[in-house]
Amino acid sequence: MRIILTGGIILEGNRNLSGAESFDQSEYAIEMLNITKRFPGIVANDNITLRLKKGEIHALLGENGAGKSTLMSVLFGLYQPEEGIIKKNGREVRISDPNDANALGIGMVHQHFKLVEIFSVLDNIILGVEPNKAGFLKKNEARERVVALSKKYGLRIDPDAKIADITVGMQQRTEILKMLYRDNEILIFDEPTAVLTPQEIDELMQIMRNLAAEGKSILFISHKLNEILAVADSCTVLRKGKCVGTVNIKDTSKEELSRMMVGRDVEFVVAKKESVPGDVIFRAENISVASKVHSGLAVKNVSFQVRAGEIVCIAGIDGNGQTELVYGITGLEPLQSGKLYMAGRDKNGKDIPLSEITHLPIRKRSRLGMSHIPEDRHKHGLVLDYSLEYNFILQTYFDRRFTSPAGFLKSKAIREYADDLIEQYDVRSGQGAVTPTRSMSGGNQQKAIIAREVDRRPKLLVAVQPARGLDVGAIEGVHRRLIEQRDAGHAVLLISLELEEVMNLSDRILVMYEGEIVGEPDPKTTTVQELGLYMAGAKRDKNGEE
Amino acid sequence: MESNKTKRTNLFKRLLAMPGFRSFISALACILIGLLIGYIVLLIINPEQAGNGISTILKNFMTRNSEKLRMKSFGNTLVKTAPLILCSLSILFAYKAGLFNIGAAGQYVLGAGASLYCALALNMPWYVCLLAAVLAGALLGAISGAFKAYLNVNEVISCIMLNWISLYAVNSVLKDLCPIGYKDTFTLASRNPSAILPKLGLDGLFGNTSVTIAIPIAIIIAVYIWVILAKTKFGYEIKATGYNRNAAKYCGMREKQNIILTMVIAGALAGLASALLFLSDFSQWDINQSSIPAMGFNGIAASFLGGLHPIGAIFSSYFIQHITDGGASLDTRFYPVQIADLISAIIIYLCGFVLFIKLKMLKASGSIPQKRPDMSADIKPASENKKGGER
Numbered sequence: 063m064r065i066i067l068t069g070g071i072i073l074e075g076n077r078n079l080s081g082a083e084s085f086d087q088s089e090y091a092i093e094m095l096n097i098t099k100r101f102p103g104i105v106a107n108d109n110i111t112l113r114l115k116k117g118e119i120h121a122l123l124g125e126n127g128a129g130k131s132t133l134m135s136v137l138f139g140l141y142q143p144e145e146g147i148i149k150k151n152g153r154e155v156r157i158s159d160p161n162d163a164n165a166l167g168i169g170m171v172h173q174h175f176k177l178v179e180i181f182s183v184l185d186n187i188i189l190g191v192e193p194n195k196a197g198f199l200k201k202n203e204a205r206e207r208v209v210a211l212s213k214k215y216g217l218r219i220d221p222d223a224k225i226a227d228i229t230v231g232m233q234q235r236t237e238i239l240k241m242l243y244r245d246n247e248i249l250i251f252d253e254p255t256a257v258l259t260p261q262e263i264d265e266l267m268q269i270m271r272n273l274a275a276e277g278k279s280i281l282f283i284s285h286k287l288n289e290i291l292a293v294a295d296s297c298t299v300l301r302k303g304k305c306v307g308t309v310n311i312k313d314t315s316k317e318e319l320s321r322m323m324v325g326r327d328v329e330f331v332v333a334k335k336e337s338v339p340g341d342v343i344f345r346a347e348n349i350s351v352a353s354k355v356h357s358g359l360a361v362k363n364v365s366f367q368v369r370a371g372e373i374v375c376i377a378g379i380d381g382n383g384q385t386e387l388v389y390g391i392t393g394l395e396p397l398q399s400g401k402l403y404m405a406g407r408d409k410n411g412k413d414i415p416l417s418e419i420t421h422l423p424i425r426k427r428s429r430l431g432m433s434h435i436p437e438d439r440h441k442h443g444l445v446l447d448y449s450l451e452y453n454f455i456l457q458t459y460f461d462r463r464f465t466s467p468a469g470f471l472k473s474k475a476i477r478e479y480a481d482d483l484i485e486q487y488d489v490r491s492g493q494g495a496v497t498p499t500r501s502m503s504g505g506n507q508q509k510a511i512i513a514r515e516v517d518r519r520p521k522l523l524v525a526v527q528p529a530r531g532l533d534v535g536a537i538e539g540v541h542r543r544l545i546e547q548r549d550a551g552h553a554v555l556l557i558s559l560e561l562e563e564v565m566n567l568s569d570r571i572l573v574m575y576e577g578e579i580v581g582e583p584d585p586k587t588t589t590v591q592e593l594g595l596y597m598a599g600a601k602r603d604k605n606g607e608e
Numbered sequence: 609m610e611s612n613k614t615k616r617t618n619l620f621k622r623l624l625a626m627p628g629f630r631s632f633i634s635a636l637a638c639i640l641i642g643l644l645i646g647y648i649v650l651l652i653i654n655p656e657q658a659g660n661g662i663s664t665i666l667k668n669f670m671t672r673n674s675e676k677l678r679m680k681s682f683g684n685t686l687v688k689t690a691p692l693i694l695c696s697l698s699i700l701f702a703y704k705a706g707l708f709n710i711g712a713a714g715q716y717v718l719g720a721g722a723s724l725y726c727a728l729a730l731n732m733p734w735y736v737c738l739l740a741a742v743l744a745g746a747l748l749g750a751i752s753g754a755f756k757a758y759l760n761v762n763e764v765i766s767c768i769m770l771n772w773i774s775l776y777a778v779n780s781v782l783k784d785l786c787p788i789g790y791k792d793t794f795t796l797a798s799r800n801p802s803a804i805l806p807k808l809g810l811d812g813l814f815g816n817t818s819v820t821i822a823i824p825i826a827i828i829i830a831v832y833i834w835v836i837l838a839k840t841k842f843g844y845e846i847k848a849t850g851y852n853r854n855a856a857k858y859c860g861m862r863e864k865q866n867i868i869l870t871m872v873i874a875g876a877l878a879g880l881a882s883a884l885l886f887l888s889d890f891s892q893w894d895i896n897q898s899s900i901p902a903m904g905f906n907g908i909a910a911s912f913l914g915g916l917h918p919i920g921a922i923f924s925s926y927f928i929q930h931i932t933d934g935g936a937s938l939d940t941r942f943y944p945v946q947i948a949d950l951i952s953a954i955i956i957y958l959c960g961f962v963l964f965i966k967l968k969m970l971k972a973s974g975s976i977p978q979k980r981p982d983m984s985a986d987i988k989p990a991s992e993n994k995k996g997g998e999r
């Protein structure tokens with residue numbers, strides 16, 4: 063039994079119960095003891111102790127900005143802690159840069175993969191450690207090793223496929239193989255499931271178990287409680303830079319973990335009333351959109367409508383045309399065919415009845431009252447090198463509120479608006495309105511986008527994976543916002559890959575498969591299993607929607 | 609860019625956290641390192657005169673014997689500073705939109721051609737010549753901008769090619785406008801004095817007939833560019849497009865038009881630069897020249913040394929011109945003629961490291977952004993790439 067007290071003091075009970083191997087002098091692969099790392103105005107890690115046993119899967123749980131990334135950066139030698147020591151196999155080590163970390167056998171799968179898109183899987187795996195003879199590559203040798211490793215751990219890959227052509231899941235397996243190829247003993251997974259489909263998540267969980275069974279020690283950074291409960295052996299929880307404690311997964315529950323992480327009880331299902339749909343706000347008629355990856359159509363002849371006061375959710379596995387559908391609706395990409403209609407409002411806030419918007423530019427759609435929480439917050443959602451306040455006005459900077467008739471920005475009005483949004487939407491950052499957006503945590507960046515888009519009181523809110531990368535506390539907040547929008551009589555089009563989110567929020571569900579809408583299961587009666595069948599293309603309604 | 613309210617607490621770290629301060633210190637560091645290396649070169653060539661040499665470079669016009677000569681020499685430096693300021697503004701303006709306007713050199717050349725042609729062949733007054741230069745530069749910028757916006761042709765490639773096209777086009781257009789047997793074009797004073805920029809008494813002040821309103825024009829435009837970039841909606845759009853073209857598109861900015869417009873303005877600035885020099889009647893166009901005038905390229909160094917800030921560009925441009933002229937007055941008994949260019953080239957070369965030093969300071973201040981790899985992407989060592997071949 064191990065009992066943990068707040069502040070990171072570990073009282074050790076009976077060690078043997080946890081089944082420690084003792085072929086080395088220590089049962090821990092890595093120990094980070096009393097780590098403290100300060101930044102101007104903030105203590106990112108305050109006396110944190112994290113001990114990773116050999117052959118275990120150890121989860122690191124915490125809200126956005128709780129200090130997980132900082133702690134991992136310390137482990138990787140990207141930051142030097144002010145206090146505390148790191149031990150490997152019981153011996154104190156100094157890690158002053160990522161090369162040291164590599165030499166110690168520490169490897170990491172980053173949330174955003176570090177792969178060369180135009181290289182093959184094999185080339186990516188051996189990149190930097192290419193076996194060679196007098197400068198000539200010995201690729202066959204490398205291939206044999208990679209294939210052997212992939213068989214051993216059940217990592218399905220095609221060594222000759224180009225990264226650009228393979229699924230995200232396979233890209234991630236490539237990243238894992240990169241670590242294994244380098245004989246890394248300590249594997250860090252930084253929110254590995256954020257980009258995966260449910261099936262791929264299951265597969266990853268199995269891979270992680272295989273790795274642990276083969277003696278690798280795994281640090282699993284996540285804020286998805288279900289996954290931690292499913293795969294981890296123990297879990298260290300951080301909150302606001304402090305270590306709340308380490309628990310055995312066997313002895314804990316989802317509720318306890320979330321309470322430790324957020325510091326209060328969390329509702330997993332946001333309560334909502336029956337929807338009262340009104341007029342049609344948005345209608346797509348037989349729209350087709352070209353694919354970003356291949357020469358064909360990504361969206362094929364799709365029709366649906368969204369009414370005021372309802373949340374329509376497009377569910378489906380990533381890559382079935384959702385991205386392109388959103389591009390077509392918001393105007394980022396032209397339609398190949400079909401028509402779009404929207405009921406918006408004019409400059410004076412007066413309602414405009416349903417009218418065609420097929421050829422309207424993005425700005426006009428936005429001014430009609432279409433808000434867009436984009437899928438990729440770094441690509442589309444934010445100008446990372448702008449301050450937070452400048453990002454808040456990204457969609458409204460030309461407004462008379464923020465720009466004088468002569469074309470000058472009204473800095474005072476912008477600051478006031480930013481301060482207002484920061485408070486209303488609880489966007490946390492180091493220096494408030496003037497914080498460089500790049501330096502903010504991913505979750506708070508997302509909150510900033512949501513604040514910006516929701517604050518415009520959109521007639522139609524197109525929200526693509528709005529809770530992506532957020533922790534449970536923040537997800538609850540986002541879901542509440544969406545329901546508020548709905549209850550205020552606005553239309554919400556939600557595109558989500560998370561089944562749980564789909565089930566909790568939707569008033570209507572449309573399932574997309576290979577660019578078509580294949581079904582509209584009733585959210586009240588459908589099950590995750592049924593949705594899964596639709597999403598995998600194994601089931602479809604006779605003529606799609608309506 | 610943003611205003612900073614400093615408090616007295618922990619002054620140094622606070623200073624380091626200010627972009628302006630970082631720019632200033634890193635520029636200073638580059639200058640000092642450059643001077644040091646320059647000094648070492650002087651030491652190698654002629655140890656006894658090295659001290660004198662470096663002080664000659666730094667003092668520039670201060671080494672002249674009389675007050676009158678000093679003012680005149682100072683005036684000459686200022687005359688060449690004005691176009692450099694504009695070239696550096698051209699580069700930094702495009703840079704803010706994420707474009708690298710290496711074509712400033714070509715736009716400068718075409719501007720020179722247009723203004724001199726209007727002045728010498730068409731006998732136009734100065735303001736028409738000025739306008740012609742601006743339009744010529746803008747046109748050239750528009751070409752590169754349109755290629756970039758609509759066909760995604762890298763602006764560096766299209767600009768470099770346009771540089772050479774401009775040079776030979778201008779050489780051939782101006783070839784009949786030279787006195788017989790000479791390779792330089794007519795002086796404006798001899799052919800068309802109305803094309804010379806007004807002097808507003810500045811020539812008297814400096815005792816130098818080449819000092820015209822070019823200098824105040826350059827400074828006013830620098831301030832104007834600063835206001836546009838920092839305070840206006842247009843500047844907001846330009847910078848957003850530069851930082852993240854996708855986000856600009858996402859929020860409905862016409863990012864293609866913005867790219868073209870940016871290049872048009874950058875081109876106009878570079879075109880104006882040459883007009884300010886040639887319409888001062890300070891120097892004439894050499895129709896036999898087979899290398900692109902260095903002014904446009906020096907603008908790259910000046911803009912980086914000035915921390916990519918329009919006001920910084922005024923000072924950095926002056927400094928670069930100052931040491932270049934100072935180098936030119938080195939004693940040729942002890943040093944080869946080329947040494948002047950060598951020393952200033954070393955210093956200019958080091959200007960490319962301004963961003964590198966800035967990044968180091970950002971790290972030292974402890975407020976390093978979380979996404980480390982992206983920060984280093986800001987450092988584009990393009991100025992170094994260029995300098996090697998072109999000077």
